Amino acid sequence: MDDQLSQDLNTIPLLSGLSARTLLQLRGVALRRTYAPGALILLEGDPCAAVFFIVSGQARIYRLSPQGRQQVLATLGPGQGFNTVPPFVPEAFNPASAEAVSETAVLTLRKEDFVSLVRVCPDLSWAILEDFASRLLHLTDLVEDLALRSVRGRLARFLLEQADGLYVTRQWTQDEMAVHLGTVRDVVGRALRSLVDAGLLRIERGRIILLSREGLEAETDS
Amino acid sequence: MDDQLSQDLNTIPLLSGLSARTLLQLRGVALRRTYAPGALILLEGDPCAAVFFIVSGQARIYRLSPQGRQQVLATLGPGQGFNTVPPFVPEAFNPASAEAVSETAVLTLRKEDFVSLVRVCPDLSWAILEDFASRLLHLTDLVEDLALRSVRGRLARFLLEQADGLYVTRQWTQDEMAVHLGTVRDVVGRALRSLVDAGLLRIERGRIILLSREGLEAETDS
DNA sequence: CGCACGCTACGACAAAAGTCAGGTTCACGT
């Protein structure tokens, strides 16, 4: 019983807690797929056919504007699910696009299978409630950011979030930051420089050093 | 059994579908309160003590910036609930402020009562899932609006949404629109005028007339 | 009637955000 699919299921907290009986059922309907880096997993506006859970790799969830600008809603890693919202509303369309950041493996469930699973399993429905709740909070923060803060303020917040202590080690390109902050590369570049000029940051190859968390916190408002 | 509380419960779809037994339980723990127009119902950042359901009136849910600017997240009417999210996350703080728009009556449940109610009642938890799902979609749209559209575009979308056919009858002040659109009064004023100049709107006392829904749809992108 | 108040109009201005073009650096593969 510890084949590929079982291992995959174990990496997904939402599903791994299910009863042995439900798991057995699940094995019959779950499908495993992999995507190359950059591959489109689903397109916003399409009818919702399935829900996804990431086994390995990362996926970026985003919206596109008519002009082609992006806004990232979330970047998800192993164990997290996406496109789990539309099954619960009457007209089920994918609310956002998703693409693989790195080589990414997912489990998919047809919408109907997912819904009936949730119906019979209170634990699962509770887990999804918690998931939705935290996503609502996250989106609310994002809305506040976009509506009430300048790019500079958003960038400061973003860096504070990303930083592990004083160091942001993950390599972010300005373009990536831009789509997270709801703006464009050039503007991120300027904002970064202006924070550097203000003595709040230092940029070295491959990482960013926060010289003053307090200073950045202050930039946060406005 | 058809006292005040029963009537109140009946106006709330989320709760009215509960079993007679659960309802009885509910009657013991639900509290009725009323708020004058403009009264603050809850303040963002405070520890979450209770969840709310509107019996009559309206409530505006919003976030405040350090500078005092607002962003409205939702305006809710009878039957709808708010502050229902924090009970599902580990550290429960009110995610937003709420104030009564008109004279407003609410039922409140202590967080713990609400949670145990959800735990024992699958119908309720399903209903909340649906509620959360539609709120996630709504917030996602809001994020796209704020990140990817100009004020002009947002205003166009807003008016199209508000309009019943070609007429927006509800009296919106520019200030109210501004807090919905994540901007300030002056800017809404300018955007309105520019849409009027473009021949897409006419403004009469007490209402706004959309002269061309197609034209406004076009303004929608950007 | 006259006054206060809320809402709006308008113009001038400042700041922020977005756009564009040219040039630099650096990693990578041939």
Next chain:
DNA sequence: ACGTGAACCTGACTTTTGTCGTAGCGTGCG
């Protein structure tokens, strides 16, 4: 070594957004 492309820097420029002060206009009320 060389070319290529991605990422980034830079400055100039436009547009959008935000801010301010002043003024008009209607409604309601003493």
